[in-house]
Amino acid sequence: xxxxxxxxxxxxxxxxxxxxxxxxxxxxxxxxxxxxxxxxxxxxxxxxxxxxxxxxxxxxxxxxxxxxxxxxxxxxxxxxxxxxxxxxxxxxxxxxxxxxxxxxxxxxxxxxxxxxxxxxxxxxxxxxxxxxx
Numbered sequence: 001x002x003x004x005x006x007x008x009x010x011x012x013x014x015x016x017x018x019x020x021x022x023x024x025x026x027x028x029x030x031x032x033x034x035x036x037x038x039x040x041x042x043x044x045x046x047x048x049x050x051x052x053x054x055x056x057x058x059x060x061x062x063x064x065x066x067x068x069x070x071x072x073x074x075x076x077x078x079x080x081x082x083x084x085x086x087x088x089x090x091x092x093x094x095x096x097x098x099x100x101x102x103x104x105x106x107x108x109x110x111x112x113x114x115x116x117x118x119x120x121x122x123x124x125x126x127x128x129x130x131x132x133x
Contacts, residue, residue, distance in 0.1 A: 017129050018042040018060070022052045022067035022081065024074070032066065035118045036125070049076035049084075056089055063129055066121075069098035082109040093128040 019036055023029035024047050033043045044062065046052050049071050056062060065085055069078035076084065082094045099114035112124050 016040050016042045017063040017131070018044065019125065020044045020046065020052055020055055020062045020065045020067075022046050022049065022065060022071065022078070024048060024068065024070075024072045028068070032118075032121065035121065036066075039122055041125070047071075047073075049074040049078070049081040052081060053084065056085070056092075062089075062092065064093040064095060064125060066095045066097070066125070069096055069101045079109075095124055095128060 019041050021029055021033045021036070021043055023032065026047070029045050029047065033045045036043050044055055044060065046055060049067070052065065052067065053076075056065075065081070067078040067081055071077055071081070074081075078096045078098070082096060085092050085094050094109045095112060096109050097112045097114055097116065110124060110128055112121060
């Protein structure tokens, strides 16, 4: 059983939810992605909003975007990426994170302040994807 399943549930034959992790800090991105994979999620990693938009415009099914607010070298920051997702991918979930920004931006996306515990990341992802019903 993995974290994408509830306690006592039988393993499902359907594909695990896919999460797009967007962070320009390689180590932060790799650790978050590793934790999510360890708990049964499919993960795609990118380092910029530009790469994220390319992935999201491709025929790849992504259920949730987990993005840092500060994305060095990107044409958009995490808030702007969240707005782009809302406008172009209705129904897709967005979870933003930052160690420098104290709260979510004007779009009202779900927000997880850094530093966070990986149990909290998993809880927030599961809640957003409605896996804890």
